[in-house]
Every structure is written in structure tokens, then in C-alpha cells.
Amino acid sequence: MWALLFHRIAHWLYQKGLRFLPRFISAIGQFLTVIDIHPAAQIGRRVFIDHGMGVVIGETAVIGNDVLIYQQVTLGGVSTDKGKRHPTIEDGVVIGTGAKILGNITIGTNSKVGANSVVVKNVPPESTAVGIPARVLKRGYDKNPLSHDKIPDVNKEIFEYLLKRIAVLEAAIETGDNNHIKEKDHELEELYDNFIHSMD
Numbered sequence: 283m284w285a286l287l288f289h290r291i292a293h294w295l296y297q298k299g300l301r302f303l304p305r306f307i308s309a310i311g312q313f314l315t316v317i318d319i320h321p322a323a324q325i326g327r328r329v330f331i332d333h334g335m336g337v338v339i340g341e342t343a344v345i346g347n348d349v350l351i352y353q354q355v356t357l358g359g360v361s362t363d364k365g366k367r368h369p370t371i372e373d374g375v376v377i378g379t380g381a382k383i384l385g386n387i388t389i390g391t392n393s394k395v396g397a398n399s400v401v402v403k404n405v406p407p408e409s410t411a412v413g414i415p416a417r418v419l420k421r422g423y424d425k426n427p428l429s430h431d432k433i434p435d436v437n438k439e440i441f442e443y444l445l446k447r448i449a450v451l452e453a454a455i456e457t458g459d460n461n462h463i464k465e466k467d468h469e470l471e472e473l474y475d476n477f478i479h480s481m482d
Contacts, residue, residue, distance in 0.1 A: 285317035285334055292321035323357075326373070340368035342386075352379040352397070360385040360402075372407070446470055 288311025292304040304321035312318045317331060319339045326347040331337055336354040339345070342365070343357040355377050359367035369383045372390055378397035383389060390407030401416040409418045450466040 285311055285315040285319060285331060285337075286325065286329065287311075288315070289319040289321070289323070289325060292319075293323070293325075296321040323368075342366045343368035344370040346371060346373035346375070346391075348374050350376045352377060352381075354380045356382045356384070358382065358384050369401075443470065 288307055292307040292311070295307070296304040308319065308321050315334060317334045317337045319325070319337075320341040320343070322341045323339045323343045323345070325339075325345045326349065328347055329345055329349045329351070331351045333353040334351070337351060338356045338358060340357055340359050342359070345357075349371055357369050357371070361367055366386045368386065370386075370388045371377070371383070372388065372393075374392040375389050376394045377383070377389075378395055378399065380398040381395045381401065382399070383395065383401045385402055387401065387404050389395065389401070389405045389411075390409060392408045393405050394410045395401055395405070395416065396410065396412030398414070399412050399416040400414045401411055403415070405411045405416070405418055411418050447470055450470065453466075
């Protein structure tokens, strides 16, 4: 609350053309709250920064309404060029702990970004993005915005696939049953295809 209050004042002054005073107010807010928000950043209504330690929001970042941001999130740039170089976060987005969203990209409405993910590409609306670099793993709106614990485990899914495939091959070697291996292999191929398409 305090970080956003300092930002609202600094942003209003920044829009009036002042530069030193907004940066000074921003620095005071950063010192007191350990949340660094550039005075030029645009932040919507009902944005909630939960346990905000270490949050950094860059100069050209745009944050919509009803966004939830957890600790150590960075909305950063990838260049020093003039113009838009920080992310746009649309309404209803949840950004997990430690996530880094970098560059002039857009995180679509009602999307979720998993903890410690590094996002460098656009995320479509109503999607879930996880990993380094982040991949979109799930599309579809979850009515509970706090359910960021229900994020797919990419490593677990691919390892389960590999273990099942090894089991099929071992069974084929032991029994020599080619019909069985073809049937199981077909099932695994469908699982693998669904897994790959979920990340497109």
C-alpha cells in the first residue's frame, strides 16, 4: 500500500513535467518499502503487491487493473533505447514469486506467470507461462486468481513420458510381443503430441 501511495504521488508529479522531485519521492518509497517503482510506470487500479520485498517495476512498464504481484518480481527492460522497453501487464494477471518479465512484451488478460519464470515473449490471454525461458503450457481461464500453485510441472511430465517409454521397450525386449509394443507406443505418441502442442 505504501509503495503504491508513494508511486501515485511521484507519477502525478512526473506527468506534470517534473523530474527530480518524483525520483526523490520514489527513492524515499524504495528505501522504506524495498519496492522500486519508476515514477513514469503506469499502474492501474486494485493492483496488489504481496510481500513486496525486491519488486522492481521499470520506467515504461504498464500494469492494468486487478493485477497480483508477488515478491522479487522484475518488470525490466532489455535495452537502453528510448521508447517502450518494459512489459505491459494486462488486467487480472498473477505474477508468481521471483518471476522476471523482460522487454516490450505483453502478458495477456487473466494469465499467470509461474514462480521464478523468465518471460521474454508475449503470453496470450488466459494462459499459464512457466520455465526459463517461459513457455505457455496451459490456455483457459481459471476462476480462482490465487490458484497459482496449480501450474503444470514440465519436467515431471516429460520424465513420466520417458519412463513409460523405457518400460514399453523393456517389455518388448523381454517378451518379443510386437503387437503390445505397437499399441503402447501409439498411446505414448498421443501423450507426447498432446504435451508438445500444449507448449505451442
